[in-house]
Amino acid sequence: MRRDVLDPMKLDACYNWPTCSDATVARAVELDQGGKPVKDDLHGRRPDCPVFVKDGDPCDLSLWKAGENGSLFSPQGGLRISALGLSRIGRMLLNGGTLDGVRILSPQSVETLLTQVWRFDGSNGVTDEGFYCSYGHATQQIPTRVPGCADDMGTRGATLLGHAGDAYGMKSGIWIDRARGVGIAYFVTGVPDKAAHGPGTAFTAAETHAFRRTYALLPK
Numbered sequence: 769m770r771r772d773v774l775d776p777m778k779l780d781a782c783y784n785w786p787t788c789s790d791a792t793v794a795r796a797v798e799l800d801q802g803g804k805p806v807k808d809d810l811h812g813r814r815p816d817c818p819v820f821v822k823d824g825d826p827c828d829l830s831l832w833k834a835g836e837n838g839s840l841f842s843p844q845g846g847l848r849i850s851a852l853g854l855s856r857i858g859r860m861l862l863n864g865g866t867l868d869g870v871r872i873l874s875p876q877s878v879e880t881l882l883t884q885v886w887r888f889d890g891s892n893g894v895t896d897e898g899f900y901c902s903y904g905h906a907t908q909q910i911p912t913r914v915p916g917c918a919d920d921m922g923t924r925g926a927t928l929l930g931h932a933g934d935a936y937g938m939k940s941g942i943w944i945d946r947a948r949g950v951g952i953a954y955f956v957t958g959v960p961d962k963a964a965h966g967p968g969t970a971f972t973a974a975e976t977h978a979f980r981r982t983y984a985l986l987p988k
């Protein structure tokens with residue numbers, strides 16, 4: 769990932785901190801729940817171990833077995849990236865796979881990534897209270913104007929493509945509007961597991977507020 773994605777895109781990002789720069793480690797955002805740190809309470813230093821193991825030595829990587837515990841290293845692979853880094857990914861997708869003159873993905877790969885392969889029609893799947901109503905290759909399209917869907921955080925009629933993040937009380941998102949060539953990236957931390965939904969949406973109130981506050985910065 770570092771060779772093929774992070775370095776070519778000039779992303780100061782890493783997986784579970786070992787390869788992040790010292791400056792990035794110093795700026796780590798602590799993830800809290802209930803007012804207590806649950807992840808990345810680093811105090812300017814890398815964690816001793818890259819994995820989380822409840823029983824046994826948490827630094828013993830032999831405890832990991834391929835195909836048995838995909839979340840051992842963290843949900844979503846443990847990528848640590850800033851909102852600015854997410855915005856560079858959005859720019860690359862909006863530019864058809866290039867970023868600052870560097871080809872990252874082919875135009876065909878971008879189309880494949882963003883093409884939705886499933887849409888809820890009222891009876892063809894489970895939506896998690898209306899949160900998932902359209903899905904592609906790990907991308908979502910919002911909103912879905914079908915009864916039973918509640919995936920509109922306030923796009924003002926626009927259709928957006930992207931992905932919502934959720935781990936350790938953090939809610940995040942990167943969403944692009946291909947028709948207008950713009951997008952947003954944001955994150956909010958300290959969100960409880962059973963947080964209240966935003967008005968008229970299955971997204972939490974905290975991420976709905978973050979979405980709307982960021983989306984309002986886009987040109988009308």
